[in-house]
Structure formats: C-alpha cells, structure tokens
Amino acid sequence: MRHRSTSRALYELLSSMRFAISLLTLLGVASIIGTVVKQNEPYNNYLNQFGPFWFPIFEKLGLYSVYNSFWFLTILGFLVLSTSACIVRQARPMLKDMKSFREHARESSLASFAHQTRLPVSLPSAQARATTLAYLTASGFTARENPRDDGVLLAAKQGSWTRIGYFLAHGAIVLICAGGLLDGNLPLKIQMALGGKQLTTGNQLIAQIPAESRLGVDNWSFRGNVFIPEGKSANTAVLNVQDGILLQDLPFTVSLHKFHLEHYESGMPKRFASDILITDNTTGKSVEKTIEVNKPFEFAGVMMYQASFEDGGSRLHLLGHDLRTGSTRPPFPAEAVVGESVALKETGLDYTLELGSFRAFNIENMAVDTPDAEPGGLARLDKHLGSGARSPTSKDMQNVGPSIQYKLRDSAGQAREYQNFMQPILQDGAWYLLSGMRDNPSAPFRFMRIPMDDDGRPDSWFAIRRVLLDSARHPEIARRFTATAIGLDAGPEVRSRMQETTARTLELFARGGFESLGKFIESTIPEAERDKAADVFIKILEGSAWEAWKMARADAGLPAIMPAAQHARLLRDTLNATNDSLHYGAPVYFQPTGFDEVRATVLQVTRSPGKPIVYLGSLLLVLGVFAMLYIRERRLFVLIKDSGEALMALSSNRKSMDVDESFQRHRDALATLLNPGPRP
Amino acid sequence: MEIAHKDSASLLRRLNPGDWLYALALAGGALFALRQYGGFMDIYDKAILLFTVPGLAVMGFAWKPFRVFLAAATALALVSISLYQGDLARAEQVFFLKYLISSQTAIMWMSALFFIATGAFLLGLVARSDFADATGSVLTWCAVTMGTTGLMVRWYESYLIGSDVGHIPLSNLYEVFVLFALMTGLLYLYYEGRYATRRMGAFVLLVISAAVAFLLWYTFSREAHEIQPLIPALQSYWMKVHVPANFIGYGAFALAAMVGVADLLVRKGILASRLPPAEVLDDVMYKAIAIGFAFFTIATILGALWAAEAWGTYWQWDPKETWAFIVWLNYATWLHIRLTKGLRGPMLAWWAIVGLVVTAFAFVGVNMFLSGLHSYGSL
Structure with missing residues (x-):
C-alpha cells in the first residue's frame, strides 16, 4: 500500500502545474548558459579562454555543448514526462467533460453560478422551449433537453473543441522533443x-x-x-x-x-x-x-x-625577390599550392613557404574621406530624405585584385605571416604593391608599400634599394652626392666632411632605417637642433637615393633619367619602403604573378529521421495554441419552469471579460424572446 | 483577430458593400502585382501573395478602419511609384518624392507623427482632454499609414537599384524596427477601437517612440537606412512570412508590457481616474499576450522551417533561436499561470514588463552581445 501511495504522489507531482512551471523556468535559465558560452568551439579556444583550472571543470559540466549535455537532456526528458503525465491525467475528465451537456444540473447549483439570472416568461412552455432551442442553435450552441417535473432544462454548449486544443498543443510538445532527440547527437553517443x-x-x-x-x-541519423x-x-x-x-x-x-x-x-x-x-x-x-x-x-x-x-588547392605563380643586403641575385620564379608548404632550400634560403590562402579578388572601399564638416540641423535631415538607396557618405567599392597569405617558417620553426597583393593599388595618388607582415595571427598586418616606377613596375625600387643598402657602394654614393650638393668652389675639407657625414648617414640607415638615425640624432645632437638635423639627414638620404638610382640604372645599362616631380615622390616612397623592408623579418618577398584557381x-x-515528427508536432502545436486561445467554451443553461419563469445560467472554462459580455448578450436576447410583450 | 467565436457564416452575413469593394480591390491588386511583377517571383512568392488576399480581407472585415488605412497606404505608395517613373534619381528632383512619399521621407514622417501622437496622448492623459486623445489617435493612424507607405516604396526602390538587389524590406535591423513600430501601432489602434478607450495610448506610444528614437539614431549616426542587397542565406521567400509573424509577436508583447505598466499604476491608485479600470487593462494585456504568443509560435516554427532549408538544421541552438525559445517559454508560463491557475493581479503585470525586457534582449540584445547565424543587423 505504501509503495502505491509513493508512486501515486510522484505521478501527482509530475503532472502538477507547479512542477511544469518550475521545469519551464529551469529550462529557460539553462538555455541562457549556452548563449553565454560559445558552443561547439575547438577545445583549444576554451582552454585559452578559461585557463587550465576551469577548462576541465566546465568540460565535465558539459558547458561546451550545453544542449547535448546529459543534464540538459534530463530537464527536457522531465518536461516530456511531465507533459505526458499531465495529458494522461487530464484525458479522462476532459473527454468526459467535452461530451457531457450536464443536463442533470440542479436548479440550486445553477442558481449559484456567477453568471445567472431569472427571466419572466410570458410564452406558453412549449413555445418558450422551441424559441429558446432555436435561439441556441442560431447562436452556435448544441443543446440537449431534460424534461423535469417542474419544467424543462435546456443544457447547451459550444466551443468544446478548445479541449482538443489542449491535447494537440501538449501532445505536440512531446512529439517535438521526441523528434528533436532523434536528430540530436544522442544516436551518435549511443x-x-x-x-x-x-x-x-x-x-x-x-x-x-x-x-x-x-x-x-x-x-x-x-x-x-x-x-x-x-x-x-x-x-x-x-x-x-x-x-x-x-x-x-x-x-x-x-x-x-x-x-x-x-x-x-x-x-x-x-x-x-x-x-x-x-x-x-x-x-x-x-x-x-x-x-x-x-x-x-x-x-x-x-x-x-x-x-x-x-x-x-589553387596553384600560385610567384616571383621571389631576394631582399638580403649585398645579394645580386635576379628575381626567381616559384610555385606554391594553397594548403601546402614548399621548402626554399634550393633557392638558398633556409625557410619553408606555407601558402595559407588565396583570394581571387578583394573589394575595398577606396573612397577618400573628405574632411568636410558634417552638416548640422536641417541640412543633415535633408541628406536623409529621399530614397533608401542613396548613400550620404560616398563609397567607392573597388576590386583591388588577388592576394595571397603565406607564412615563412625559419629553420628554428619561427614563422611570420605575410599578405601580398598581386596588383598595384592606388593610394594617396600613387601606385604601390602592398605586402603586409605580422608576427602573430591575432595582430593586424603592417604594410610595406613598394612604389611603382615610370614603367609601372617595382623594379626601380628593388634596384635603388640594393645600391642604397650596399655598404661597399656607400663611398661612391657619398662622393657623387657631395659633388652635386656643394659646388666645386667648396674647399676639400668641407667636401670630405660632407662625404663622411653622407657615408655615415647611409651606414646608419642601412643598419636600422629611420630608427637608427633617430637614435643617433638623440644621442649626439642637442634637443633644440634636432628637428633641423633631422631635415638635413632626410635631404642627404633623398639626394643619396637619387644618386643610387642613377648608379643602379647605369649598372643595368639603362639610359640616365632627369629629375622630375614624380621622381622626387618615388624617392621618398623608396626610402619609406626601404625602411620598412629592414623590419620585414624575411629575406625574400614573394610577388604573386599568376594563379590557377x-x-x-x-x-x-x-x-534527420526526426524531422517529419517535429514538423507534425509543430503543426499540431499551432492548431492547439489557436484552439486553446481562440475557441471559447461556453455552457448555457436555460431552465424553463412551468411557473412562468426561466433560470438562465452561463459558465465558461475561463474567467474573462468576454464571458460577462456574452452573458449580457444572451440574457438580453432571451429576455425579449421569452417575454415578447405586447405587439404594437 | 476576434475571428473565432463569430463563425465565418455570420461574418459573411455582416459584410457591407464597402467590405466587398475592399475584397475586390485586394484581389485586383494581387492580380495586378502578379501580372506586373510576376517575373520577379518564384512559385512560393506567388502563393504567399495570393494567401495575403484572404488574410488581409478577413482583417478588414473584422476591423473596418483597417480597410481605410490599407487603401490610403496603398494609394500613397502607388502615387510614389508612378512619380518615380523607374528612375531613382527622381527622388531628389520631384518635390512630392523628396519631401513626402519617397521611402526615407515617408519613414521620417512616420517618426515625426509617432512623436507628436505620443505628445498628444500624454497631454490627453494629463489634461483629461478627449480632444487631445482623439488627435493622438488620428496622428497614430497617419503614422502607420506613412510608415507602411515608406516600406512599400522602399521595396520598389530596392528593385530600382538593381533587379538582383531588390527584396522585401524586412531584411535588417533598420527595416524591422520600422516594422516593429508599425505592428505595435496597429495593434494599439485595434485595441483602442475594441475597448473604446484612448487612454492606453500614452503608454503604448511611449514604447513606439523609444523604437523610433533608436531608428533615428541608427539612421543618422550609422547610415543604417541604406538599402543593402541580400546575402545568400536571406534570399528566400520564407522571409516574407517569418519576419512579419515574428513582429506581430514582438509588437503584441511590447503593447502588453506597456498596458501592464498602466495596470500597475491603476492598482496603486495612480492616474486611476484617468485610465480604464484594472480589469480592462488586465484583459487587454491578456489578449495581447495571447495573440503575440500565437504568432510568435508560428514565427518560430516558420523560422525553423527556413533554417532547415538554409542551414540544414531546423534547430541548432543558435543564440537567436535559443532566445526565441526563452521568450516562448516565458509567455507559455505566463499563459499557464493565468489560464490554468487563474491568477490575476499585479504579479502578471510585472511579469509582462519583465517579458518585454526578455523580448527586447532576444530582438536587439542578441545582435549586440552575442554572435551567431542571425547577425544580420549588428550594431
């Protein structure tokens, strides 16, 4: 007996509304966890995020895959259990209630309804009965009559289908959970x-x-x-x-x-x-x-x-440019396949090229930000009137061409990552080949901008750079620069001091770019004169670069060039790019030249075997929800007594303002029907 | 929306010539759209268009003012389209387009009208002025008309940008905020008529104004109003049914929460003489949550069907899905407590207000704080 009462109590608990509501709340809270912790990431990410102490604890708790975890499925299981128990518990009484007209209700119980009234009846009993029945049918009720000693009780009902809605909606929950379980990873776990x-x-x-x-x-599955x-x-x-x-x-x-x-x-x-x-x-x-x-x-x-x-596995055709100082090697071709690595041993470099990705095009916003002040007030509003198509801030989306991303790994296993564009890109009015470099994957790329020469090629930069960084040629550059910088009338002492300064500047620049020059200025020149000194050094560098360019052209057997505005800009860009190349971290730059994508x-x-079940459940859920919320159950009782009086009572499964309304409506209608009064 | 207890036979019997004219216009409009723009639709788009006709017809039969509203918005949209003459640049040149009925301008008008309507309702509440209330009501009707016009014209404009760009304007956070304001406004107007009281307007219009304020900020500081083409995952007819269903839900929940605020005030005796009695507010709150819940259920299911087609899984606990589930659970519990336990009183009003916070998080918060597949409108 004791056992029976325990299981009975358990069933009572499972099927109780309080338990169901607690479950719904618990499920809601549990669901939030999975939106806070990103789900199904690689485990390494979690290790980084939570550290070695919390990582295994959270793993045990199933926080990386909350919705497949044992405890979450258990809550869902209880929801199914609770809903099923509720359905079982409600089934008998509800179906009985649906069928019943309660035509045996006593007058005293009808009189105790919240919505009841007594109406005078002037029609003869039989006619009153017929009129009421007709009214009930016209109002969408089905009625049953029960003759009694003192008259007749008409018991009518409508909207009983709302009870079916209950079964549909709650059965749907069970179906959806069951179907979802089939499509989850439980079958796999089993x-x-x-x-x-x-x-x-x-x-x-x-x-x-x-x-x-x-x-x-x-x-x-x-x-x-x-x-x-x-x-x-x-x-x-x-x-x-x-x-x-x-x-x-x-x-x-x-x-x-x-x-x-x-x-x-x-x-x-x-x-x-x-x-x-x-x-x-x-x-x-x-x-x-x-x-x-x-x-x-x-x-x-x-x-x-x-x-x-x-x-x-796109195949990329590359042109390698040796960036090592003193190297005279011409550019060499190379090939690489995305996702594969190439040892560069045979090209004399102790590096591995790991081609990570290739993009056939890159679309960038090339609009130049105009520093116009944002218009205020009405002008600003005016800008936002009109069609939804216009962009108040102009954008100029352009395809800047293909790019590759690769890593260069040295023999010690250290790697740096590069992003190189295949075509020159227009920036600040001039064309550059861009090569980005970063030390770690989470950092943004820092770009080296290789300037294009008059022929639209990067060759001049490579040539000038080679001469400019070659310490063996510094004396010659210094001599030529001095010759053009100070006239022939200057004394030999001034001349040799100038040459010395120039050679020293070139040496410092070749060692560490602008940074070493800066350090030199800071350590040797008083603060007040530093700006002026820096200007002088820049002038020397630019002049030297010009000489280096002429020398490089002579080396290559090319005709001499004349000074021009675009050449001055090229020299400045050359110095900047040369400076960046000193911090490039690799002895080689790979220029993409072609690809087979x-x-x-x-x-x-x-x-997903559960899909049809879930879809069926969803359909039933919608039908059930609408039936429950919008089919209103009403029971209308009219007890027509032989004594010339009728007791009318209305009940509903729910208390709401609509019930008051429909009671008033039916009362008024029946009052006139049963007691028509003198005809005019 | 009160379709159920009046059976369809009696609904048909109560139709007046205006209703028939309205239905005829709807059918004619749908046929015209099919003939004119059928080339841009697939079979599902066409089916949705055809199903819209009985849907809107029943709406108009059951709620007469809706017919006038729809006719006005449609007429304005058609005038706008004819003024465009297929050339987007005319939005800048034609006075009526630039300052009245191009999409952006219409939406600006909607924003302004909602703000003024809020002011009118507040004035009506403070000064017990029926005239101010009536003004607020008319302004709200104007606002929803302008907003609907704006969205319809935006739809057309998107096709003028390019036939591969064109799509229904329900695709990003900007567009759905307009939709949210419209849905909440329309639901309010419905309940205003049904309960014959305009005093709830001050509360409901506050939440609409908040949405409009966000919309303006989003326009002016983020340029979010620009029509964007659709990414592949969004190129589907499902958008036409999933999103509106969702926003009937969101709008109804927002309305319920604001009525809940009024309900709490009345129960505390604040403004009690100026607001409808607590039972009425309670009833509106229930009705709104019921309709919201029903449509939110549909929307979530439609979303699942779409997800199955676009992402290969009807449910994968993406943050947006999970929060939709939480919203659903919340209102399911609310309804259980009210209907089964028969609970009434301030607790349900508080709950409805908390419900709006949860809903707002599912609507905007997820996009701001959580990442996932649904991140179409990031802030």
Whole structure:
C-alpha cells in the first residue's frame, strides 16, 4: 500500500502545474548558459579562454555543448514526462467533460453560478422551449433537453473543441522533443557507447582512418560535412564530435564540376552554388544538380546543403625577390599550392613557404574621406530624405585584385605571416604593391608599400634599394652626392666632411632605417637642433637615393633619367619602403604573378529521421495554441419552469471579460424572446 | 483577430458593400502585382501573395478602419511609384518624392507623427482632454499609414537599384524596427477601437517612440537606412512570412508590457481616474499576450522551417533561436499561470514588463552581445 501511495504522489507531482512551471523556468535559465558560452568551439579556444583550472571543470559540466549535455537532456526528458503525465491525467475528465451537456444540473447549483439570472416568461412552455432551442442553435450552441417535473432544462454548449486544443498543443510538445532527440547527437553517443565507435583526430588522410571511426551507410541519423575540390569527388562525410572527428560513409559519390561564387558590387556575397554530379554507389544511377544556399537537394534519404566553400588547392605563380643586403641575385620564379608548404632550400634560403590562402579578388572601399564638416540641423535631415538607396557618405567599392597569405617558417620553426597583393593599388595618388607582415595571427598586418616606377613596375625600387643598402657602394654614393650638393668652389675639407657625414648617414640607415638615425640624432645632437638635423639627414638620404638610382640604372645599362616631380615622390616612397623592408623579418618577398584557381565546396549532409515528427508536432502545436486561445467554451443553461419563469445560467472554462459580455448578450436576447410583450 | 467565436457564416452575413469593394480591390491588386511583377517571383512568392488576399480581407472585415488605412497606404505608395517613373534619381528632383512619399521621407514622417501622437496622448492623459486623445489617435493612424507607405516604396526602390538587389524590406535591423513600430501601432489602434478607450495610448506610444528614437539614431549616426542587397542565406521567400509573424509577436508583447505598466499604476491608485479600470487593462494585456504568443509560435516554427532549408538544421541552438525559445517559454508560463491557475493581479503585470525586457534582449540584445547565424543587423 505504501509503495502505491509513493508512486501515486510522484505521478501527482509530475503532472502538477507547479512542477511544469518550475521545469519551464529551469529550462529557460539553462538555455541562457549556452548563449553565454560559445558552443561547439575547438577545445583549444576554451582552454585559452578559461585557463587550465576551469577548462576541465566546465568540460565535465558539459558547458561546451550545453544542449547535448546529459543534464540538459534530463530537464527536457522531465518536461516530456511531465507533459505526458499531465495529458494522461487530464484525458479522462476532459473527454468526459467535452461530451457531457450536464443536463442533470440542479436548479440550486445553477442558481449559484456567477453568471445567472431569472427571466419572466410570458410564452406558453412549449413555445418558450422551441424559441429558446432555436435561439441556441442560431447562436452556435448544441443543446440537449431534460424534461423535469417542474419544467424543462435546456443544457447547451459550444466551443468544446478548445479541449482538443489542449491535447494537440501538449501532445505536440512531446512529439517535438521526441523528434528533436532523434536528430540530436544522442544516436551518435549511443553508437559510440554500444557500437565501439571511437573519435579520431582530423589531421590524417581519410584512407588511414580506422574502421572503428567510420559509420556505415545504414546509419539513420547524422550530420556531417563533405569537402570536394573542383574536379574531384567524395563519398565520405566528416562529423565533428567534441574535439575529434568520425567518418560517415555515404551511399553515393558526389563530384564537384564547378563552384560558383558571385558578389554584389559592394563586395557582399551574392551567390554560392555547387554544380555537382551525384552517383548512387549501388545502382550507378547519377543525377546532375546545382545546390545553392536555400536550395538543398535530397538523394537516397540524405539532404545536401551548400554550407561553405574553401580553396581546393589553387596553384600560385610567384616571383621571389631576394631582399638580403649585398645579394645580386635576379628575381626567381616559384610555385606554391594553397594548403601546402614548399621548402626554399634550393633557392638558398633556409625557410619553408606555407601558402595559407588565396583570394581571387578583394573589394575595398577606396573612397577618400573628405574632411568636410558634417552638416548640422536641417541640412543633415535633408541628406536623409529621399530614397533608401542613396548613400550620404560616398563609397567607392573597388576590386583591388588577388592576394595571397603565406607564412615563412625559419629553420628554428619561427614563422611570420605575410599578405601580398598581386596588383598595384592606388593610394594617396600613387601606385604601390602592398605586402603586409605580422608576427602573430591575432595582430593586424603592417604594410610595406613598394612604389611603382615610370614603367609601372617595382623594379626601380628593388634596384635603388640594393645600391642604397650596399655598404661597399656607400663611398661612391657619398662622393657623387657631395659633388652635386656643394659646388666645386667648396674647399676639400668641407667636401670630405660632407662625404663622411653622407657615408655615415647611409651606414646608419642601412643598419636600422629611420630608427637608427633617430637614435643617433638623440644621442649626439642637442634637443633644440634636432628637428633641423633631422631635415638635413632626410635631404642627404633623398639626394643619396637619387644618386643610387642613377648608379643602379647605369649598372643595368639603362639610359640616365632627369629629375622630375614624380621622381622626387618615388624617392621618398623608396626610402619609406626601404625602411620598412629592414623590419620585414624575411629575406625574400614573394610577388604573386599568376594563379590557377581551384575552389572547393563544403556540403552539409544530413539524415534527420526526426524531422517529419517535429514538423507534425509543430503543426499540431499551432492548431492547439489557436484552439486553446481562440475557441471559447461556453455552457448555457436555460431552465424553463412551468411557473412562468426561466433560470438562465452561463459558465465558461475561463474567467474573462468576454464571458460577462456574452452573458449580457444572451440574457438580453432571451429576455425579449421569452417575454415578447405586447405587439404594437 | 476576434475571428473565432463569430463563425465565418455570420461574418459573411455582416459584410457591407464597402467590405466587398475592399475584397475586390485586394484581389485586383494581387492580380495586378502578379501580372506586373510576376517575373520577379518564384512559385512560393506567388502563393504567399495570393494567401495575403484572404488574410488581409478577413482583417478588414473584422476591423473596418483597417480597410481605410490599407487603401490610403496603398494609394500613397502607388502615387510614389508612378512619380518615380523607374528612375531613382527622381527622388531628389520631384518635390512630392523628396519631401513626402519617397521611402526615407515617408519613414521620417512616420517618426515625426509617432512623436507628436505620443505628445498628444500624454497631454490627453494629463489634461483629461478627449480632444487631445482623439488627435493622438488620428496622428497614430497617419503614422502607420506613412510608415507602411515608406516600406512599400522602399521595396520598389530596392528593385530600382538593381533587379538582383531588390527584396522585401524586412531584411535588417533598420527595416524591422520600422516594422516593429508599425505592428505595435496597429495593434494599439485595434485595441483602442475594441475597448473604446484612448487612454492606453500614452503608454503604448511611449514604447513606439523609444523604437523610433533608436531608428533615428541608427539612421543618422550609422547610415543604417541604406538599402543593402541580400546575402545568400536571406534570399528566400520564407522571409516574407517569418519576419512579419515574428513582429506581430514582438509588437503584441511590447503593447502588453506597456498596458501592464498602466495596470500597475491603476492598482496603486495612480492616474486611476484617468485610465480604464484594472480589469480592462488586465484583459487587454491578456489578449495581447495571447495573440503575440500565437504568432510568435508560428514565427518560430516558420523560422525553423527556413533554417532547415538554409542551414540544414531546423534547430541548432543558435543564440537567436535559443532566445526565441526563452521568450516562448516565458509567455507559455505566463499563459499557464493565468489560464490554468487563474491568477490575476499585479504579479502578471510585472511579469509582462519583465517579458518585454526578455523580448527586447532576444530582438536587439542578441545582435549586440552575442554572435551567431542571425547577425544580420549588428550594431
């Protein structure tokens, strides 16, 4: 007996409203956690974020995958249990209530309703009965009559369907949770626990992955990604689980013909689409199809979605420029494939080139910010009237051409990252080849701007730089510069001092750029004269660079050049870029010269057996919610007594202002119908 | 919205010639749109357009002033479109476009009208002036008309930028803020008529004004009003149903919270003589939450269907989804407590106000503080 009462109490608790409301609240709070901690990130990110102390604790608590964690699923499980218990508990009484007209209600109980009144009846009983019945039917009620000793009770009801709404809505919750569970990662967890499946690491070849990390084609619930480069095919999907992967064999092979990537003028992505050929592995039947975002395709029970895209191993043609001081080596060609690394040993450099990514175009806002004051008041409002198309701040979106990103790793394993553009970019009125450098992946790139010469080529810069940094040529530069800077009438002493200063300046510059010059000025020249001295040094450098340029041209057998405004600018840019090259951190600059782009698509493939269940549940939920909220249950009782009086009472399953309203409406109508009064 | 207890037969019987004319105009409009712009629609877009006709018809049958509003907004939008003559530059040259009915200008008018309406309602509340209240009401009607015109014209303008850019203006935070103001305004006007009281206006218009203030800040300091093309994930007919359903929900929840504030004040005896009785406010609050909950349920389900098509999963606990779920749970609990437990009183009003905070976080906060797939309108 005791046992029975305990389970009874448990059932009472589970099916109670208080328990359900506590669960809903708990579920809400639990859900918040997963939006605060970013979910399903690589474990390393969490380790960095939380540190070695909290990382394992949070892992145990399942905070990295809250919605798949044991405790979250337990709460959901209790919600299903509670809702089911509630349905079971309500089913009998509710169905009974729906069917019943309560035509045996006593007069005394009707008289105790909140909405009841007594109406005088002037019609004969039979006619009053018929009139009332007709009214009830016309008002959408179904009625049943129960003759009594003292008259007749008409018991009518409408809107009983609201009770069905209850079953629909609550049953829907159970269905949705059950369906969701089938599509979650619980089936996978069960296979891992019972089927001996094990996670493996992602950085190995697919063929090497052992059978215990592969899921068969008969697996009925999975979600994974397929990576396919253009012109290649794949028949396995990768499932990312926690910090490892599993392989899912697919019942078909997908080949990618072409990946389409389109952009709007603003550079915003417009269309991602994969032209694929799917071949059934057993029947050999094949289908051609284009999969796009928002246009998935189903084959052999597997849905395929356009998830993302990557580089599929584009081949880049590069031109290496040796930046080492004193090197006379001409530019040398090199080739690299995205995602692969090339040892530079044979080119005499103890480095590895790791080509990380390639972008076929870069769309940048090239508008020059005009320093106009923002108009105030009405003028500002006026700017914002008109169509939604106009941009008050002008933007000039332009494709600045392809770029590559690569790492140069030295023999000690230290790497620096570079971002180089293939085409010169117009900045501040002149054209430059840009090369960005950074020491760590989270830092922004610092750009070296290589100026273009009269022929639109970077060659002059490389040539001038070589001469300018070559200490063997400093005396010659100094001599030539001195010769042009001070006239022939200057004495030999002045001349040799000038030459010495120039050579010293070049040496300092070659050692550490403007920085070493700055340090030199700070340590030797009094503060008051530093600005003036700096000017002198800059003049010397610019003059020397001019001489170096002429020397470089003579070396190369090119005709002499004349001073011109654009040459003065080129010299200034040359000095800046040379200075930056001294902090470039690499002995070589790779200029991209051509590419064979190969794109790869990433398709998401899923089998979600719970989807139809969830959709059915959703439909029932909507029907149920509307039925519960908008079908109003009303019971109207009219007891027509032979004594020339009627007792009218109205009840509803809910208390609201509408009930008052409908009571008044029916009362007024019946009062006139039952007691028509003298006809005019 | 009170469709259920009046069965459809009696609704049809109560139709007057104006209703039939209205329905005819709707059907004609839909056919015209199909003929004129059918080339830009896929089969689903066309189906949605056709379903809009009975939807709007029933709205107008059940709520007569809605017909006038829709006719006015449509007429203004058509005038605007015809003034454009297919040339965007005319927005700067034609006086009526530049200062009245181009999309940005219309939305500016909407903003101004909502502000003035708020002032009028506040004046009505303080001075017990029925005239001020009536003015507020008319201004609110004008505001929603201008706002609706603005959105319709914006839709057209987006196609003038380029046929690959054109899309319904429900795609970013700026556009949905306009929609939010419109939905909240329309819901308010409905309840104003149904309960024959204009005194709630001062409260409801406050939350609309707050949204409009944000909208203006967003326009002037972030240039957010610029029409942007759609990223691939948003290029779907689902947007046309998911977003409006969502904003009926958000608008209703906002309205319920503001009525909740009035309810609390009345219960404390503050402004009690100027506001409707607590039972009325309580009833409006319930009605608003009920309609909001129903539509929010639909919106979330439509969102899930769309997610299944765009992202391959109907539910993946993305922050926006999760917060939608939290909002849903919140109002589900509210309804359980009221309907099943029969609870009434200040606690539910407080809860409705807290509900708005939760809703606001799901609407704007998620975009500001959390990252995820739904980050179309970052701040």
